[in-house]
Amino acid sequence: MTKQCNKCIDGWIKEEGGICWCECKARKVIVEQIGEKFKDCDIANTKLLAHQDKAKVILSKPEGSYFLVGDFGRGKTHLLASQYGYLLKKYRRPAVRFWREVDLVEDWQNWEEGRYYVVSELKDKDYKHIFLDDLGRAKITERVQQEMYGLIDWIYTSQIGLSISSNFSYEKLIDKYGGATVRRIKDICEGIKI
Numbered sequence: 001m002t003k004q005c006n007k008c009i010d011g012w013i014k015e016e017g018g019i020c021w022c023e024c025k026a027r028k029v030i031v032e033q034i035g036e037k038f039k040d041c042d043i044a045n046t047k048l049l050a051h052q053d054k055a056k057v058i059l060s061k062p063e064g065s066y067f068l069v070g071d072f073g074r075g076k077t078h079l080l081a082s083q084y085g086y087l088l089k090k091y092r093r094p095a096v097r098f099w100r101e102v103d104l105v106e107d108w109q110n111w112e113e114g115r116y117y118v119v120s121e122l123k124d125k126d127y128k129h130i131f132l133d134d135l136g137r138a139k140i141t142e143r144v145q146q147e148m149y150g151l152i153d154w155i156y157t158s159q160i161g162l163s164i165s166s167n168f169s170y171e172k173l174i175d176k177y178g179g180a181t182v183r184r185i186k187d188i189c190e191g192i193k194i
Ligand SMILES: [Zn+2]
Pocket: 005, 006, 007, 008, 009, 011, 012, 022, 023, 024, 025
């Protein structure tokens, strides 16, 4: 059984500036959205491995937008989770969102069965940064291409932060998502090969 936090009520605490998330809440959100093994991820405790040297910009500019590309097992999700953990603790409210691409795509494919339409739902929220893990992994249909363009275009025009991990280069992602979506990702993100 998880130990109950005695500082907060359901993850919220009252401070001088108003109510905000308790530190336990950030950990809970990471576990729900990424998984138990990422629960303590934070920029502050991230040590880069030798092959991740190019990612050191994330540690010095953790508010930035990044496109992390590299083979399976290079630690891309771990780096995204560290940036995510940092931003969750910085904003201390639901201002950051993390999706595995496959989960997002599943929502879009089930739209006819009454699931929510992600982009229009997001537009009502005050998000500061969106994370997409493992871009290019899902089965991409025409519908998925359209939704992804809508999501990336909204991030682009709203000037929200975006961090992505992918096993696929920009060139390969163009085959999956089309040039317009990938051009916007390139405009928003700093590319890092690890
Ligand atoms: Zn707490």
